[in-house]
């Protein structure tokens with residue numbers, strides 16, 4: 221899987237339609253977050269996910285950590301992919317793979333200063349049970365591990381791309397103006413953005429930003445020679 225583009229933080233049907241119309245591949249729905257500050261209800265997310273056509277995919281982004289609960293939640297929502305931002309143990313990932321073998325699992329790697337060795341250890345322990353890793357940024361001021369709008373040290377993500385036996389999605393502060401440089405430097409299989417595609421006043425996705433982000437990412441993936449293989 222290469223050259224994949226995800227747009228995260230879907231808040232309603234109109235926004236999901238916009239993301240699909242502008243050519244992104246996957247749509248991320250942030251649910252069951254610790255601060256309970258979800259942008260949409262679980263019922264609304266399930267209704268939107270039901271209408272997503274097979275060439276696209278709805279991905280649940282969550283801090284859930286227990287395999288049984290993750291499986292049940294994916295069943296309720298009708299999703300086939302989950303992005304795990306919490307501290308999920310390798311044991312729970314193994315259990316999840318056993319009880320939900322067809323579920324596509326993305327495991328987040330939270331990049332901080334100088335923590336490449338710690339993250340390499342997680343890759344080593346977890347790779348057998350996940351399908352893709354996602355590197356994301358940490359906000360020390362809030363403790364947030366996703367949707368921070370912050371960049372991180374891309375050299376750490378690039379190193380994880382080199383050592384990971386699984387494909388890697390790059391996230392954290394990406395926007396139309398930096399995504400091409402990020403792809404060139406990190407050489408990820410996929411990219412993902414939330415905050416950088418929003419209008420700062422309305423907090424809704426800006427159509428031109430989504431369109432430009434997709435075009436810039438496609439151009440940069442093509443220059444890497446990876447093209448789109450979803």
Ligand SMILES: O=C(O)c1ccccc1N[C@@H]1O[C@H](COP(=O)(O)O)[C@@H](O)[C@H]1O
Nearest residue numbers: 228250366367369392393412413414415
């Ligand atoms: O999207 C969210 O609301 C979210 C909530 C909790 C954890 C992760 C979340 N999203 C992921 O974070 C990346 C990066 O966000 P940003 O571009 O820096 O704002 C986003 O792409 C989602 O995968």
